[in-house]
Amino acid sequence: METRSIQPPIAQQIFAVREFNRFYTAKLGLLRRKHLDGAFALTEARILYEVSANPKVTASLLQETLELDAGYLSRLLAGLIRRKLLRRVASKTDAREKPLVLTATGEKAVARLNQQSSEQIHDLLGKLSTADRDALLASLANIRSLLEGQRKPPVRIVRLSKVDDAALALLHEYYEAVHVVQRDKLGSVQKLIDAPASGMWLAYLGDEAVGCVALRKLASVSRASECKRLYVKPSARGNHIADLLLDALEAFARSQGIEWIYLDSYDDLKAAIAIYEKRGYEPCERYNDNPQATLFMRKYLGA
The missing domain is CATH 3.40.630.30 (Gcn5-related N-acetyltransferase (GNAT))
Known part of the structure; x- marks a missing residue:
């Protein structure tokens, strides 16, 4: 495989981004086998959250939103349906699509995940002053704006x-x-x-x-x-x-x-x-x- 030559200033910036990635993935527990030490992998938990926030979302829209490989997403959805956390329903606008909704079991699972996640972030923010929390949120908004690109203003x-x-x-x-x-x-x-x-x-x-x-x-x-x-x-x-x-x-x-x-x-x-x-x-x-x-x-x- 041919390797690209990277100029020193960019190489230092790449190192800084990778170092931060290592820090926050460990800080938020994203490297653990199960998200929030619960019953789901991180990607499974995110899928359940998206279906909860957008009932009757389609698999194609999920793939676009989460930027996942279609085959990988299909396997994850099949597993969540098998576990009776999701179910497919008929679409009134497009017979080719089978929108997704949470089952009663899925709704309870999402409620638990939301509670656990809120408690985790509460503990992190609780260690900061009001000014530091405001600075953190402003920085997060700035990062998102920059990574989305200048062509798409916030x-x-x-x-x-x-x-x-x-x-x-x-x-x-x-x-x-x-x-x-x-x-x-x-x-x-x-x-x-x-x-x-x-x-x-x-x-x-x-x-x-x-x-x-x-x-x-x-x-x-x-x-x-x-x-x-x-x-x-x-x-x-x-x-x-x-x-x-x-x-x-x-x-x-x-x-x-x-x-x-x-x-x-x-x-x-x-x-x-x-x-x-x-x-x-x-x-x-x-x-x-x-x-x-x-x-x-x-x-x-x-x-």
């Missing part, structure tokens, strides 16, 4: 406290794109932002606002809010922005004691419907009088 999700021009422009683009009849007025958008268990989020790619989503408290259903106006500009798609917006929306809803998220859509919005299905939203009965809606879905967030 995505920021911002919860609005006041309607601005960027929000209004995105809403108008959304209305035109999906031919919305019942459109929000400026005052009603601000009321939504101010209302309990409600809000609006914008996604920024670099300095450009490229996506939005809104959450509105449902008066007709106890402990429930409604997901509205999920939209990502075509030029920004492919950066998982819709998922990041929904992550922020769902996390906020949980913090407000919301147990159910409802939404309405219509059959032509197949890409959006696929995102909702992947995240665990399921069909439900009509809950509003929106004349354009043909599909109604909801997701249980937990008590």
